[in-house]
Amino acid sequence: IMGIDLTTKFGRLKLSSPVVVGACPLTGDEQSRAAIEAAGAGAIVLPSLFQEQVILWNRRNGNLLTPQDNRVLEKSTRTHVEVFCDDADTYLSIVNRASVLSSIPIIASLNGESSGNWLDFAGELQEAGAAAIELNVHVPPPTEYRGPREAEETIAELVATIGNSITVPVFVKLAPEFTSLGHLAHRLLSGAQGLVLFGRSPDVDICLDDLRLKTNWNLTPSGSIAHTLRCIMGVHTFCPAMPLAACGGIGTPADVIKVLLAGADVAMVTSALYREGPGVIRTMIDGLIHYMEERRWQSIQDIVEARPIDFDSESTRLNYIKALSSRPEIEGTLSDPNAVQCDRWGHPL
Numbered sequence: 001i002m003g004i005d006l007t008t009k010f011g012r013l014k015l016s017s018p019v020v021v022g023a024c025p026l027t028g029d030e031q032s033r034a035a036i037e038a039a040g041a042g043a044i045v046l047p048s049l050f051q052e053q054v055i056l057w058n059r060r061n062g063n064l065l066t067p068q069d070n071r072v073l074e075k076s077t078r079t080h081v082e083v084f085c086d087d088a089d090t091y092l093s094i095v096n097r098a099s100v101l102s103s104i105p106i107i108a109s110l111n112g113e114s115s116g117n118w119l120d121f122a123g124e125l126q127e128a129g130a131a132a133i134e135l136n137v138h139v140p141p142p143t144e145y146r147g148p149r150e151a152e153e154t155i156a157e158l159v160a161t162i163g164n165s166i167t168v169p170v171f172v173k174l175a176p177e178f179t180s181l182g183h184l185a186h187r188l189l190s191g192a193q194g195l196v197l198f199g200r201s202p203d204v205d206i207c208l209d210d211l212r213l214k215t216n217w218n219l220t221p222s223g224s225i226a227h228t229l230r231c232i233m234g235v236h237t238f239c240p241a242m243p244l245a246a247c248g249g250i251g252t253p254a255d256v257i258k259v260l261l262a263g264a265d266v267a268m269v270t271s272a273l274y275r276e277g278p279g280v281i282r283t284m285i286d287g288l289i290h291y292m293e294e295r296r297w298q299s300i301q302d303i304v305e306a307r308p309i310d311f312d313s314e315s316t317r318l319n320y321i322k323a324l325s326s327r328p329e330i331e332g333t334l335s336d337p338n339a340v341q342c343d344r345w346g347h348p349l
Helices: 030-039 051-060 067-076 088-101 117-128 148-165 181-190 226-238 253-262 271-276 279-294 300-305 313-325
Strands: 008-010 013-015 019-021 043-050 106-112 132-137 170-174 194-197 203-206 213-216 244-247 266-269
Touching (some): 030 043, 030 088, 030 279, 043 088, 051 067, 051 088, 051 117, 088 117, 106 117, 117 132, 117 148, 132 148, 148 170, 148 181, 181 194, 194 226, 226 244, 226 253, 253 266, 253 279, 253 300, 266 271, 266 279
Parallel strands (some): 019 043, 019 266, 106 132, 132 170, 170 194, 194 244, 244 266
């Protein structure tokens, strides 16, 4: 009996499995990378190098800074934030060593929000051995651009600039805050070889004691893929030519299987790695293989061909109306004598 072939294509990268470890501090550690590779990951994304660090590298090397670069530096000097590595030269060394020691693709991550000469650093990362560049796009606050079209124009400009300076694939990591991800994906087809949906932002809270804002960066709960699943299916249905990576809440073999069926080419894992260690990758792969064996699927292509057809607009609307017109069943409600009894529309009886 032939074995299951998990070979996967993401953009122009050929991966041994569809489980990829996303950018996080763990991937910056040499021993962690070795364990991740041994567990069966298809690729590894290194922690991000930030726009501010590249601008400083350009200044040290006598490269021209744009007015926008100077404004970014001015803002960054007001605060000090601990980052993964001290400077861009250190990051290049890490990319080089990781690519030499690993037999799977090493993807470098650039994180920024505006165009400028700093994007040319992608060429340095390619020379250092990066198999691809993940561009983590941080969209500035609405006060800094005139509308959603300008925000999308900025992303397209960033992608085009990087694409002109390198020959390895560019993967764009987006936040879930765009009006129409499907149309944006179609717009980026000419420059990006894949999208990563989604990049995370810290959770914001308000401290009631001193009324100050507080940001928390917590692990994504395992199994919380519903929003990602819907968006992956929507983008894939509208723009099937764009390769997709699902990112956010993937913690079990079932999560991996679902995002692949929804239209993703790879499943990116980060939080699960912190909770369970590199062994969770093997658990996901073994679960995927077992699922495929049950259905006599031999390759990832069989999953692609079995993907369910997305709801048409009429079915989607009918399901939406049905959901909002039904009273949800809440555990304990019927047995609680103090609970408010309502009709099917939620009106108190």
